[in-house]
Amino acid sequence: MRGRLLATAVAAVALSGISAPQALADAGVSGQDEMFLMQAHQGNLAEIAAGHDARKGATSACVKHVGAALVRDHTKLDADVKMLADKLNVTLPTSPSAEQKKELAAVQAKAGSPAYDAAWLTAQDAAHRKTLALIDQEIKAGKNTEVVAAARTARPVVAMHLDMVRGGICHAAKDAGMVRAGTGGHLVxxxxxxxxxxxxxxxxxxxxxxxxxxxxxxxxxxxxxxxx
Missing domain, CATH: 1.20.5 (Single alpha-helices involved in coiled-coils or other helix-helix interfaces)
Known part of the structure; x- marks a missing residue:
């Protein structure tokens, strides 16, 4: 009798849309989920650093605007990643990868010249394509529902950023605006x-x-x- 009552209670909560049982579903974190959180965090750190640098080293207002958008959005996206990592006991790296640092340094060497703007846009085009591939892999193969949801809702933000730098050409008008903090980066x-x-x-x-x-x-x- 108690087992029947418990099953009925679980069914009632499931029908309500309230995620009480979700703790059980989300208890495990696969290697894919952990890798995604770590690499997404490093990507966010790299984009924030690149955005700050563009505001200082770029010569065009368009690139400066896109740089500011990267700082704005990736700061909020990273807040979600860090919150999830803390909840799931995933230790995050403390800095961008060695390759990301090397790429940023190569662009920084051109600061203050038109060559900087072109190099920055090209680098960001490549970086955001990689990030989209990382997100799509998590959506396809991730096991933890919260991590997959974070990847799913961050995707339109990263896609928007790619549109802003696609082909190494600056498109500030593609900026759709702020993202909401604490929601996986949903566009407003x-x-x-x-x-x-x-x-x-x-x-x-x-x-x-x-x-x-x-x-x-x-x-x-x-x-x-x-x-x-």
Missing amino acids: AADDSSTTAVGMAGVIGGGLLAAGGAAWLLHARRRPAHKS
């Missing part, structure tokens, strides 16, 4: 308020369903069995 859409309203309605409805299910189970447990 023009109809964000309606999306939020729908999401809140789902959460409220799910909460009511879960509460109703819990109350029914409590009543069933307390109700004395009828004698035959």
Whole structure:
């Protein structure tokens, strides 16, 4: 009887959309998930450093704008990565990779000249293609649902950045704006308020369903069995 009640309770919570059982599903972190968090963190650090450098070394306003966008967005994306890594006990690197440092230094050597802008854009085109490949691999092969979700929601931000530097040409107009911190980097859409309203309605409805299910189970447990 207790086993049947527990199964019913789990089903009620699952129908509600509340992620109480998710701790069980997310308990394990695969090698793929760990690698993604580590490399995503290093990529964020590299993009933040490159963005700061562009604001100092670039000659065009467009490249400076794109650099500022990288700092803005990758700082927020990295906050999510660090939060997940801390929760899942994944130790992150403390700096970009040796290859990323070498690439940044090569671009920095051209600071203050038009050659810098061209080198910076080309480097960022290559870097964001690599990051998209990393994200797609996690979406395809990741095991931890939270890490996969973070990769999924960061993807449009990285894709936007690639559009801003695609082909080594600066396209500041591709900047869609701020990303929300703590949400895996979702872009803020023009109809964000309606999306939020729908999401809140789902959460409220799910909460009511879960509460109703819990109350029914409590009543069933307390109700004395009828004698035959």
